[in-house]
Amino acid sequence: MTSSVASPPTLRGFFDELFLGRVRWDLLRPFPTQDPTDRATGDQAVAAATALVRAHVDPELLDRTGSLPVGLTDALQDGGFYKLLMSPELGGLALSPFNAMRVVQAVASWSPAVAWSLAIGNGFGSGSYLPIVEDGPLRSLIERHVRAGIVSGSADTEANGAANHRRHTTAVPVEDGRAYLVNGEKVFIGNGPLARLLDVACTVEVDGVRQIRYFFVETDSPGFEVVTTQEFLGLKGAPIGVLRLTDVRVPAENLLPASTDEARYAPEIAQLATLARTLIIASPSLAIAKLCLGWQRNFVTRRVMDDRPLGSYEEIQRRVAETAADVFLVESMVEWGLLGQDRADTGPDLTAAKNLTSLACWRAIDRTVGLLGGEGIETARSKARRGAPALPVERFVRDARGLRVAGGVDFLLDYWSAEAGLEAYYSGAPLGSFESTVDDLALSPRCREHFRVLVDSAERFGAVCAGLTRAYGRSELMARQRTVITLGALARELLGIAVVLARASSEETFVLADIACSSARVRLAGLWAQLDAADPDFAGVADELLHGTGFDFLTTDIVSVEDQP
Numbered sequence: 001m002t003s004s005v006a007s008p009p010t011l012r013g014f015f016d017e018l019f020l021g022r023v024r025w026d027l028l029r030p031f032p033t034q035d036p037t038d039r040a041t042g043d044q045a046v047a048a049a050t051a052l053v054r055a056h057v058d059p060e061l062l063d064r065t066g067s068l069p070v071g072l073t074d075a076l077q078d079g080g081f082y083k084l085l086m087s088p089e090l091g092g093l094a095l096s097p098f099n100a101m102r103v104v105q106a107v108a109s110w111s112p113a114v115a116w117s118l119a120i121g122n123g124f125g126s127g128s129y130l131p132i133v134e135d136g137p138l139r140s141l142i143e144r145h146v147r148a149g150i151v152s153g154s155a156d157t158e159a160n161g162a163a164n165h166r167r168h169t170t171a172v173p174v175e176d177g178r179a180y181l182v183n184g185e186k187v188f189i190g191n192g193p194l195a196r197l198l199d200v201a202c203t204v205e206v207d208g209v210r211q212i213r214y215f216f217v218e219t220d221s222p223g224f225e226v227v228t229t230q231e232f233l234g235l236k237g238a239p240i241g242v243l244r245l246t247d248v249r250v251p252a253e254n255l256l257p258a259s260t261d262e263a264r265y266a267p268e269i270a271q272l273a274t275l276a277r278t279l280i281i282a283s284p285s286l287a288i289a290k291l292c293l294g295w296q297r298n299f300v301t302r303r304v305m306d307d308r309p310l311g312s313y314e315e316i317q318r319r320v321a322e323t324a325a326d327v328f329l330v331e332s333m334v335e336w337g338l339l340g341q342d343r344a345d346t347g348p349d350l351t352a353a354k355n356l357t358s359l360a361c362w363r364a365i366d367r368t369v370g371l372l373g374g375e376g377i378e379t380a381r382s383k384a385r386r387g388a389p390a391l392p393v394e395r396f397v398r399d400a401r402g403l404r405v406a407g408g409v410d411f412l413l414d415y416w417s418a419e420a421g422l423e424a425y426y427s428g429a430p431l432g433s434f435e436s437t438v439d440d441l442a443l444s445p446r447c448r449e450h451f452r453v454l455v456d457s458a459e460r461f462g463a464v465c466a467g468l469t470r471a472y473g474r475s476e477l478m479a480r481q482r483t484v485i486t487l488g489a490l491a492r493e494l495l496g497i498a499v500v501l502a503r504a505s506s507e508e509t510f511v512l513a514d515i516a517c518s519s520a521r522v523r524l525a526g527l528w529a530q531l532d533a534a535d536p537d538f539a540g541v542a543d544e545l546l547h548g549t550g551f552d553f554l555t556t557d558i559v560s561v562e563d564q565p
Contacts, residue, residue, distance in 0.1 A: 013345040014336075014498065015352050018491045019421035021462015023455050024344070028502035031332075032339035034098055042099030046106045049081055059111045060380055062237040063395055072114070073194060077149045081107075082121040090127070090146050097275055098338040101283050108284035109291055112399040113238040115284055117151070120190035123276025124154035126197045126216060129256065132272070137253035141216060145197045153191035155217075155243055156201040158184070163412055167212050169245065171202035173252070180204075180255070182215060182248045185227070190280075192241040193226050195219055199256065200245065214256040214269075223248040234398030274347045277407045281354050282334050285361035288400050289327045292364040295391050296320050299372050302389075319367045325515035326360040329496055332503040333357060352417045352492045355410050358403040365400040368393055414488030419478060421491060425469035444510040447501055450517035454497050457524065461490055464531070486531045493520045493527065 017024045034042075056072045076082055084100040086092025095103065100122060108115035122128065127146045133139045145152070158168055169184025182202055192198070199214045217224065227242040300320060303310040310316055334357070337350040369376035372393060375383060380390040404410045443451060465487065468477055478484060497517050504513035544550045 013348040015348040015417070015491060015495050016345075016421050016424065018458055018461060018494050019418075019465050019487075020424060021459045021465075023458045023494075023498060025451075025498075025502070027340070027344045028336065028498060031503045031505070032335065032343070034335075034339060038096050038099065042095065042102050045084070045093055045095055045099060045103050048079060049103045050106050050110070052076065052079055052081070053107050053110045053114055057111050057114055060392065060395075062111060062113060064236075066231055066236045068114070068117075068237055068239065073117070073151055076114075076118065077151070081118055082125065082149075082151060083127060083146065084118075084122045086127055086130075086146065090143065091149065092127075096338075097278075098335070101279060101334060101338060104279050104283035105287045108287035111237075112284050112288070112396070113235045115287070116235050116238040116280065117191055117194075119276070119279040119283060120153045121151055123272075123279040124190070124199075125152040126150070126199060127152070128272055128276070129199070132269075133256070137251070138216060138256070141254065142197070145218075150196040151191050151194040151239075152197045153189060153195050154201075155186040155189045155192065155198045157186060157188045159187050163408070165212075166210075167201050167203045169200065169202045171204045171213070171215055171250070173204075174249075178252055180215065180250050180252060182217065182245045182250055184245055186243045186245075188230060189241055189243055191239050192243050193229050193239045198243075215250045216254045216256065217245070217248060217250055221248050221250070232402055234395075234400070234402040236398075271347060274350045277354050278334065278337065278350050281403050281407050282330070282337075282350075282357040284399065285357040285403055286327070286330045286334060288396050288403075289323070289330055289361045289364040291396065292368040292393075293320075293323050293327055295368055295393060296323055296371055298389065298391065299375065316371070319371055321515055322519060323364045323367055325500075325512050325519065326364050328503075328509070328512040329500055329516045330357045330360050332499045333496065335503065336499045348417065348420060349495060351413065351420075352488070352495055354407055355404075355413045355417075355489075356492050356496050358400075359410065361400050362404060365393070365397050369397060411485050414485045414492065415481065416488070417491060418484045418488035422465060422469060422474075422477070422484075422487070425466065426474045442505060443501065444504075444507075444514070446514045447504055447510055447517070450497060450514065450521070451501055453521060454494060454501070454517075458494055461487075461494065482535070483531065486527055490524065490527050490531070493524050496520050 014024050014027050052075055056069050056075055058069075062068065080091060080093040081103065083090060083092035084095045084103055085097065087094050104115050104119050104122070107118055126142045130139065130142060130146075133142065156167075158164075160166070160168065167184070169182065169186065171180040171182045173179070174181050180202075182200060184200075184202065186192070186200070189195075189198075196219050198217050198219060200217045201212055202215055204211050204213045223246040225244050225246075227244050229239070229241045232238070232240065297320070300311045300316060301309075305313070311320075333349075333353045337346045337353055340346050372391070375388060375391065376393050377397075378388075379394050380392040384390040407413075408416065468483070468487075472480070497520050500513040500516045504510050541551070
C-alpha cells in the first residue's frame with residue numbers, strides 16, 4: 001500500500017471559505033508543524049538525495065547538453081527516490097507528503113530538471129494511483145512494474161492544449177470489449193521518453209456519450225513510440241517528449257475505474273493531481289526562492305558602491321527583505337497545505353498555491369537579476385571565465401519562468417480556483433455564518449492590523465462574490481473571464497496574508513509576515529482597482545488585429561520568422 005493521499009476531511013477548505021467572506025482563523029491556528037520524528041526521517045532522505053545528485057549531476061553540463069547523465073535514473077530508482085511515498089514492501093521510502101516535498105525541493109536547488117522528473121514520477125507516476133485502485137488485474141499490473149523499478153508519468157496533454165475538455169486520443173473497444181485500440185498523440189509528457197508504464201487519457205464513447213478515461217499502457221506495446229524529446233525555455237535535460245500511439249492494444253482491465261463520467265475531474269483523481277502539482281511547482285519554487293535569498297546575500301555583502309557597503313542602501317535593504325518575506329510566504333503556504341490536511345480540505349488551498357508559490361518565486365528571481373546587475377543575466381560559464389563568482393542566476397531565471405506555465409498557466413489557475421470557489425453560491429448549499437475575530441494576542445501590533453484588513457477585505461470579497469452570482473448565472477459569469485480571474489487572484493492574495501499571519505510566532509517571523517502582508521496589500525489594491533474598472537475596447541482592438549489591417553503599422557520594420565525562406 002502507499003501513503004500519498006490522506007482521506008479527505010469533512011470540513012470545507014480555508015480558501016473556499018474566503019469566497020463566502022469568512023476568515024476561518026480557527027482552522028489555521030495553532031499553525032501546523034511537522035512532527036519531530038517525521039522531520040528526522042525527512043532529514044535523512046534529504047541528505048541522501050542531495051548526496052546522490054551532487055555525485056551524479058553537473059548542473060551546468062546538464063543545462064548545456066540537455067541529457068541526463070548515464071546511470072542517474074537507475075541510481076535514483078535504486079535509492080527509492082521515484083517511490084518517495086510508497087511502502088518499503090514496494091521498494092519505497094514511505095515518506096510523508098511533506099517530506100517528499102522537501103526531497104524534491106533539495107534536488108531542485110541543485111538541478112530543477114532532475115527534480116522535475118522525480119516530481120512527475122512521484123506525483124503522476126503509476127504508483128500514485130494505488131490508493132484508489134482495488135485488488136485486481138490493474139493493481140497487480142501497477143505493483144509488478146513498481147516493484148521492478150520504473151520511471152513513469154501521465155500522458156494527458158495534446159497539441160490542442162491541456163485546458164481543452166476534449167481529448168483527441170481515442171480508445172475503441174475490440175474483441176467484444178476485452179481490449180481497446182488506442183490511437184493519438186501526446187505532447188509535453190514528463191518522463192515520457194523514459195517511462196515503462198503510463199496512464200493515457202483517452203476519449204471513449206459509451207452508449208453514445210463521450211467520456212475521458214485513463215488507460216494504463218505499457219510503453220513496450222506494439223504501436224507505441226517516442227516521437228521526439230522536447231526542449232523548453234528552462235528545465236534543460238528534463239525527460240519530456242512527444243508520444244504517438246497507433247493501434248496500441250490495451251486490455252480492458254487496464255482501464256482506471258472512475259466515480260464520474262469525466263474521469264479527469266473525478267474527486268479521487270483531482271486529489272492526486274493536487275499533491276502532484278505541489279511537488280512539481282511548489283517544491284522547485286521554494287528551492288529557487290531560497291537560492292535567490294542566498295545569492296542576494298552573497299552579492300550584497302561583497303559589494304561596495306561609492307565607498308559604502310551595498311547593504312547600507314535603503315533600496316537594497318528593501319529588496320533583500322522582500323525576498324526573505326517571499327521565502328517565508330512560500331514556505332508557510334506549503335506547510336499549511338500539506339500539514340493541515342487533518343483540519344480542513346486543503347486541496348483548494350494547494351491549487352491556489354500553484355500561483356502563490358510560483359509567482360513569489362518569480363518575484364524573488366526577478367529581484368535577484370536586477371540586484372546583481374550584469375551578473376544576473378550573465379551565464380555562470382561567462383562569470384567563471386572572468387573570475388567572478390559563478391552564481392547560476394541566468395539558468396534559474398529560465399527554470400522559474402517555466403513554473404508559471406507548467407501545471408496550468410498562471411491566469412488559468414486563478415480562473416479555475418475562482419470557478420470552484422464560486423460554486424457554493426450556485427449549488428444551493430447552506431452558506432451559514434461565521435464571525436472572524438482578532439483575539440490572538442500573540443500577534444504583533446502591525447500583524448494585528450494586517451489581520452483586521454484581512455477580515456475586512458474578506459467580507460468585501462464575499463459580498464462581491466455574492467452580488468456577482470446573484471446578478472449572473474453560472475455560465476454567464478464564467479464567460480466574464482477577466483472578472484473571474486481577478487476574483488481568483490484576490491482570493492489567492494488573501495490566502496497568502498492569512499497563512500503568514502497564522503505562522504508568525506516570534507519577533508523574527510512577525511517582521512517577515514509584516515513585509516509579506518504589506519506587499520500583498522499593494523497587490524490587492526491593484527486587483528480591487530482592476531475589478532472595479534470599466535474596460536476599454538479590448539475586444540475591438542483584438543478583432544482588428546486578428547482579422548483586419550488597421551493596426552498593421554504596429555508590426556512594420558521587423559523580420560519575422562514566418563517570412564524566412
